[in-house]
Amino acid sequence: MNNLLAGILPQEGGLVATGSGKYNIAMGILALLSVVGVAAGVHSLYVGHEHTFGVSRGVPWGILIAAYVFFVVTSTGLCIVSAVGHVFGFKNFNPIAKRAVFLSIATIVAGFLVIAFEIENSWRMPVGNVIGANPTSNIWWMGTLYGAYLFFMMIEFVMLQKEQHKIATAFGLAGLLTGIVAHSNLGAVFGLLNGREFWHGPYMPIYFITSAAMSGCVAIIFFTYIAYRFNGWKMSEEMKKSLEGVAKLGALMMAVIIFFTSWKMITGITGNPPGKYEAMQLLLTGSYAPNFWLGEVLLGMVIPFVVIMAVKGRNMNALFIASLAGMIGIFFMRYDLVIVGQLVPAFHGMGLVDYPDLLTYAPSLHENLVVLGGVAFCGLIFLMGEKLFRGHISEDH
């Protein structure tokens, strides 16, 4: 066992993590928040979600689903970003690849933690998915393929540590393919629902994949910068060039997402399409307008794009600001997508009396704590990884 681990955990070389004081405090806080999140989740499981979560009959999916989507999109994106280097051979992307693979595992595990508390009977899932497998269900495909994806990414990471690059590339490709299919199915969970006009259409899977690429670029810049700053390391020139390349790819993806969002806005309001119009107006001029304009558009798209293009991807501090804004904005994108799509009630537009024009949802304390716990857990794994794997340094191969 020790020999096995010795092959995977580098004993020398790479970068040494920061001294114990700062590290222990950070780990302590993150561990505490994770425990609080798990406790809130377990409490909700025990007393029933009706009493602790803000979800309702009309709005069954809340901030926990949004957080799950956020983590899973980021994970797929990190897999895509690492694959650009490893699988497709763009040498410039190699320095960030190891950390990206590790973080894709960390984020998907955090996502699974959040969803485990969202679905009411998560322990039935492994059994139910096998004996009651339903190939027309996008949730089934997503759940099954993400399990396979996690497996492939973990093997890829181990192989990278052992410097077995051919096998690592093979598993990286397998992880990339299952990740893309699983992630498109996550988009299809929303896009194939005829009854939800805001989501329905072929674009959800496409949007999710593009969004994943954007999230992955933003996330790797964010985490790399934090890792180097927290531990007091200095970025090598290769790393800086690599982040420059990632930032430019991220900016390209942002341009695509800006284009996509603009047309989604226009098609949502032109001709007042029933069901879609009310939801879009809620985002543009209604109670979700601050979420949309400040969160999604300004923080998530405009600021990162403008900053990256202004510095041409070269200034690391500016890139961090861009990635920080991007991460927050992307969370708003997930939240708005999941929630607003459900706020138009089933029998809208039928002239009903005493029937809400729009439903409402607000996250409860328990839900917020579980989300916080998930984020803290992801941070915990991230910091542990920086220490154990000595800064994820790789020689060029």
Next chain:
Amino acid sequence: MRIDDFEQLRSEDLSTLPSAERRKFLKLGLAVTGIYLGGSVLSLTSVQNAYGSGGVVPEVGKYPYNPHYTMVIREKLCIDCERCKDACVKTNHVPAYGFRTTILEKRRSLSGDKFETTFMPVLCNHCNRPPCVRVCPTTATWKDEKTGIVVMNPARCIGCKTCMTACPYNARYFKEEERAVDKCDFCLLSRLSKGETTTACADACPADVRVFGDIADPASRVFKLVHSPETMVWVLRPETGAIPNIFYINS
């Protein structure tokens, strides 16, 4: 560059290409052609009917289930006495925070200040192409092959609530007591399987608004109501493609 240097350079034309490279290239070309050819041949073969709901493929005018239970709702007669709702709650142990069936109120403006109120009972439509059945990852819900009722197996439900999101009619709710999603099952468990012939709501209605029966039987009342001439028959939200099995008529 001088002419001598040119002569020293390695020739870049095809004459210096070793035959092994040529063979490799040809093999690659053949492989790609083979894949395209195979794919084209495969695409010409006919595809089996793709089942979206994992059951009988619905056709207009055909009632493939035996009996094909349905309910015809004569909206104009409903007075919102809510006896159907009470009967459902009592018979099926529906908790206070949820409902299997409810009554919505429609208002239509007439000339001047006058308006016309119609009460519209709604329940699970037992769709013939049910979106809830399509999306359930563990097959905790399906359309029963014998009776056409969309049934729930609470023991299999993982509580992901995708069926609740997918249903265009808000017919499902999460029942804490069973830790599973619950919805109208045409009183299959509580009455039909015990020898009764109607649902609790249809039985309780004093105005004969809800007519329950087997639409596959041409002698049944529901068949006659749906197929009577000069009667307007409609379903809720047909644009979703769910092919609901609850019919509203204006007679």
